[in-house]
Amino acid sequence: MDDDLIDSGLLPLSRKSLLPGTGFFYPDSLDEERADERVKEAVEGAEAVVVADLDADGLGCAALIRELYDAALDPEPFLADIERRLEDDDPVADKEDEDEEADEDAALDSSVALVGAGPHNVEDALERVAEYADDGIDVYVCDLCPDKYEYVEEALESLVAHVDSVRWFDHHQWGDDVAAAVREAGVDLVVGDSDEECTTDVALRSLDYDFSEQFEELAAVTRDHDLWIREDARSDDLADYAYWVGNEEYVAIVAAYGADLPEQALAYVEHRRVEKGQLIELAVSRAEFKRVGEWTVGVTYGRCSQNEVAEALREQGADAAVIVKPAGSASIRGSESFERAHEVAAYVDGGGHPRAAGCKPDIYDDMLDYANHWSTQGSAAKRVILAAFERVAETAEEEEEAEPEDEGVETEL
Structure with missing residues (x-):
């Protein structure tokens, strides 16, 4: 099949709005092979692994945990790449358009690996970490909630058996039976009030570390968007930036700048919002x-x-x-x-x-x-x-x- 047929970046906006991103059309078997390679490369030699939802809330947790381990990445290479993309008018595709290749090579420089997951495949991520990560490391699961314990039972118990600790931070609606089973498996589970906290809030108060006001503000602004409070204009900036760029870029930038994104990132967000607004108008119509x-x-x-x-x-x-x-x-x-x-x-x-x-x-x-x-x-x-x-x-x-x-x-x- 011609690659151009599934490249939604080549479509008029009216048609792009009706079709899924390029990544949708890749077979699961090919995705699984790439996922195995990505996770293996990311976790080998890591002292800790963060398994997180890849929105601003899950990635905010990753920024906190890297700060805890003094493992934040240098933001400068990412800022330079933003400027290049803007000059070339070559923005990175939405995450749903990407073929999910490993994030930036800079990810290899952090001793805290980041592994993405969603609510429907958290068990796959846990299984891969259990298979490829070194024994005795720390694992953090953030902003994810399994609908049933049996979905994650085998992978979670395998993980707990060979790592030093598993801590799970979330703020979704957990069933009492699921939460009890996760805790009985040996996991330190902390679930915040979904009406009051985002998961970044939960991680901030649960990690034994004196975080600076910058990280406290990051949690507050992330909460503003995640709970749809919308009293702080910066929360939309964080949410859009997390959606449009690579995961490592977002974590590195907010770790360095907090909720006040640097001018390069803000310029990039504004550039992408032109098309975003048009897609919103089409859906509303x-x-x-x-x-x-x-x-x-x-x-x-x-x-x-x-x-x-x-x-x-x-x-x-x-x-x-x-x-x-x-x-x-x-x-x-x-x-x-x-x-x-x-x-x-x-x-x-x-x-x-x-x-x-x-x-x-x-x-x-x-x-x-x-x-x-x-x-x-x-x-x-x-x-x-x-x-x-x-x-x-x-x-x-x-x-x-x-x-x-x-x-x-x-x-x-």
């Missing part, structure tokens, strides 16, 4: 609004920044927003009037927070299903997720009916 129970749900499709799209749909009257992505996953965002996003996601093979959750419906059996997904702008996924909203609405109605009425009691004198 496709939105439909459905009434489910007592809620209005805005539903759309596209390759876009889901948080900004959700905000735009809320401004148009939505209590909740669903953004179905070309790769098959979906983001569910709530509001003050809808705090059951994680309950909806749980019905569709996902999870998350009351106001922010994600899922990937199990409806894609072959490439024809994906072809239908792209050509119909996610119609099947939308139906499945709206059905989950209906189930949550039914539960809410039953809960309301079960609540005893607050009846006044007359007293005779």
Whole structure:
């Protein structure tokens, strides 16, 4: 197949918005081979390994842990590369476009390795670290929550058996049984209040180290975006920068500069936001609004920044927003009037927070299903997720009916 057919960077924006990134089209077997090579190269000789979600929150944890081990990378080579990209108008592709080759060679200079993972493949990352890392090291798992313990059981127990310690920091909604099983496996698990803390907050207070105010501020600004507080303009800068650049670059820059990104990074973010805004506009223009129970749900499709799209749909009257992505996953965002996003996601093979959750419906059996997904702008996924909203609405109605009425009691004198 011609490589140009899967290179979304060559497409007009209107078509790029409808299709997944280049990395989607690589076979899992090829991805697994590359993942094995990347993890093996990263962890060999490391004194500690961070397994983290690769958003600003997970990467913020990595910056803290490298500071703890005095293993931060020199930011100067990354700053020089940013300037080169801007001069050449050759921005690094979005992470979903990358073929996930190992991050910058500078990663080899840090004694704290960074291994990326997501909620649906955390067990694979743990298994690879268990296989390739040296005995007696420290392992940190950050900003990840397994839906069931059996998903990570074998890999986690293998890891615990040959490393010195495993510490797990998170702020998602953990099931009591899952948390208990992880702790019983020998893991020091700390789960923060998902309404109050991001995982960087949890790591900051859990690590035995006197972090400077710069790192405290980094945690606060990361929280501002991760919990969708949005009172600090810098939080959008961090989130966008983490999304658009290599993981090692982000960790090195925030470790050196904290939440106040250097001018080169800010210039790069502004450069990329032109296309980001156009993709947001396309997704918002496709939105439909459905009434489910007592809620209005805005539903759309596209390759876009889901948080900004959700905000735009809320401004148009939505209590909740669903953004179905070309790769098959979906983001569910709530509001003050809808705090059951994680309950909806749980019905569709996902999870998350009351106001922010994600899922990937199990409806894609072959490439024809994906072809239908792209050509119909996610119609099947939308139906499945709206059905989950209906189930949550039914539960809410039953809960309301079960609540005893607050009846006044007359007293005779």
